[in-house]
Amino acid sequence: MKQVTLKINDVEVTVDAGTKILDAARQAGFEIPTLCYLKDVCNDGSCRVCVVEVKNAKNLVTACSATVKDGMEVYTNTDKVRKSRKTTIELILSNHEKKCLSCIRSQNCELQRLSLEYGCDEVKYVGAVNHYELDDSNPYLIRDNNKCILCRRCVNVCKKVQTVGIIGATNRGFATKIGCAFDKPLGETSCLACGQCINVCPVGALYERDDIDKVRALIADPDKYVIVGTAPSVRVGLGEEFGYPIGTDVEGKMVAALKTMGFNNVFDVDMGADMTIMEEGYELMGRLKDKTAALPMITSCSPGWIRYIESNYPELLPHLSSCKSPQQMFGAIMKTYYASKLGIDPKNMAVVCVMPCTAKKTEIHRDHQNASGYPDVDVVLTTRELARFIRSTGINFRELKDKEFDAPLGLGSTAGLVFGATGGVMEAALRTVADVVSGKSLDKIDYKAVRGTNGIKEATVDLGGKKIKVCVAHTIANAKKVLEEIKAGKSPYTFIEIMTCPGGCVNGGGQPIVPSRVRNFTDVPALRAKAIYDKDKKAPLRKSHENPVVKTLYSEYFGEPNSHRAHEVLHTVYSKREKY
């Protein structure tokens, strides 16, 4: 690639042609503040915080969107630049609800940090201020436009990454606000509930609905037997909330913390994922034998994706696996098998799941998710809520001694664990299906073609002599391409994994928020996924069907995969939903 040499603050740097000043400055060792810019998401250049001086340029230029040129001389920290940035921030603050003391993003707010760094006077410009009602019309997130700074990161992630464009800017000038078409509340739209908008918000305008008090009430209820289960990705995200580097596995401390918080059992949803693999793997093998069955079969673990297909491609619903998600299988097993084993009425059992996901908060309210006659799962907390919950109890997380999940249902294979990364469900399914079809325990179980963060990945795999093509897509933008192929009758695949969030669940909408100054220069999903694959590499139990808990569940309760009872407890149905 053509190279360009320029000077940044008198430091010479050579970069690829087409590089933006922001990235070139980083290579030269200078950080330029940003507010609206977010790598791969938002490059509207609207906030003007990243302005720099370029020699012989008439005006200040935005470093996030201006491309380097040979011989360019850039100054990132002159008086003129600092004054401009300060005024910009003060103007943004003039129409920002400054309830910082109790704001959920306090100390993790990009605007707060910039205000501090630039010594901004938050009441310098006094004038008209917009007042908006909170949008709390749904069970997963809340929008507070009083804090919105109109950076449009949420709009871009919704429109470009997820392609649904549920939210956007309406009206004009001072009346501009972010909202839905015809000012409908979010709960009345076909929003995916993916929560990616929360993860990209630089301030406290978007946040998950906090369900910690519901969990406290369940624990305090002497009549309730309360079980908590944690999703694969939570253990590789939670540590960030307690100062660990991105991609640190804190499973032992997480379990230890939960064990001090009053739950009757602390289990691993990886076990639910193992059961999903059994049911989904056998479902796939069944479909391969049945000439009338819809192929390719598509995974159904990601509730944002389910919401998308129900609203946008209802004609393709027969392609969805009928399997409940790991979370819902986990809850259903607790309230049927485990409740009867303990001899307690499922009415008196509560299942709390900790998830990297906001859409999981809606999944629990779906129809056909109540195998015992009671909801399979009662409350979902995101990784962020768990961190707040732990902090509020006064536990010193970093000093906890590692503990293990409870017996007997706490054991998950690392096939269940890899569900957390894009490609993980596919890999876990192939490990089991290849063994079952060949009748052997195969050693070659690393399906590396389906790993990594490429948007669409494909592989040809050998299942007992029969070759099939499989595909893995993450983000709805990529899913849509795969769906259009199916719709046109041109899909070359037999089995497809779709995850709503970029990078899969490790980067779900309930995971710790990474500020743009880190996110712009770090592949966060890849680091978190690495922690998962590292753990898998060293694990003794790497196949779902070899998990002794899975074997016991089938021998004692379900009989065999896809049995009548398995269908009643572990499978569900989908239906068309209105798009508007």
Place this chain on the structure above:
Amino acid sequence: MSNEFIETAEQREQLRRALEELKGVDGPLMKAMQIAQDIYGYLPYEVQVRIADALDVPLEEVYGIATFYAQFNLNPKGKYTVGVCLGTACYVKGSGKVIERVKEKLGLEPGETTADRKFTLMATRCIGCCGLAPVMTVGDDVYGNLVPENVDEILAKYND
């Protein structure tokens, strides 16, 4: 004001054909919205949904544009548009009082339409005849040198 969406088979067919022709054209959205407004006089929910579906763009994008540009109407237009100029010259000559009288008489805020779909009230910027200030227009007719007392008599002319 009644906001019920009513259309003729002819209008429906016109929009369908226009959207069909715009598929595959670069940047078709604004054009589609302009055509739709020409056909219906405004951009109701039902029409915006048809545009979004035909061009495969989010409904919010259509709505965002419709609320950004003052030229797009979200409410039905009456047979006669009453425009009262609030440009500088008209305003200093008392058009504020004129529009107050129109609002009172028709029971409308600017941008709204009477239930019988006869009058739509618009507050306009300068229409270029400051010598006649204050000015109001009804349809294509221009009335100048107004005082609020003229309003009743002008509106009464449009009694068909």
